[in-house]
């Protein structure tokens with residue numbers, strides 16, 4: 034059984050979906066720990082409720098990234114628990130060398146837009162205000178770009194005339210919970226190859 038870890042900064046609904054899908058057998062993996070840069074993250078509370086180790090690691094002096102010495106503590110925590118796959122789920126930090134090197138090709142992220150459109154933050158609102166007729170969500174490998182690594186899976190949802198950014202975000206979130214599990218299963222199975230930027234399933 035492979036070990037996965039979830040890194041989350043906030044409310045943790047994607048984490049919740051992962052926990053439930055492990056519990057119901059839709060994901061065959063062990064959730065070794067949930068790690069947060071926020072001591073009071075709801076995600077940590079959700080983990081504890083399910084008997085999963087919840088770890089807070091002080092993020093240090095920077096707001097949007099971790100200085101190398103701090104990031105190394107994240108690496109150590111993951112290596113101590115023999116984590117095979119790191120799943121970012123609303124982890125609000127840009128990863129740098131220590132994590133990207135230690136877990137090369139083994140870190141994935143969920144993003145609430147159809148990349149490469151709308152990378153960054155508050156993207157459900159940005160997509161809504163731009164006037165797109167479809168948005169959606171993307172699971173991708175994490176590299177040293179912001180939301181720019183190879184795409185594992187995506188799904189589209191319509192933007193309806195009477196939507197608000199919040200209604201659209203909720204429609205996208207529902208799909209996030211579904212496709213993150215699919216992507217985790219694919220990556221854990223190892224049944225894919227990466228050809229340039231293209232992640233291709235193999236049987």
Ligand code: GRF
Pocket residue numbers: 041043044045046047048122123124143144145206209
């Ligand atoms: C999700 O919309 C995810 O796509 C983005 O951050 C949000 C996290 O939500 N990266 P939650 O904490 O999983 O509820």
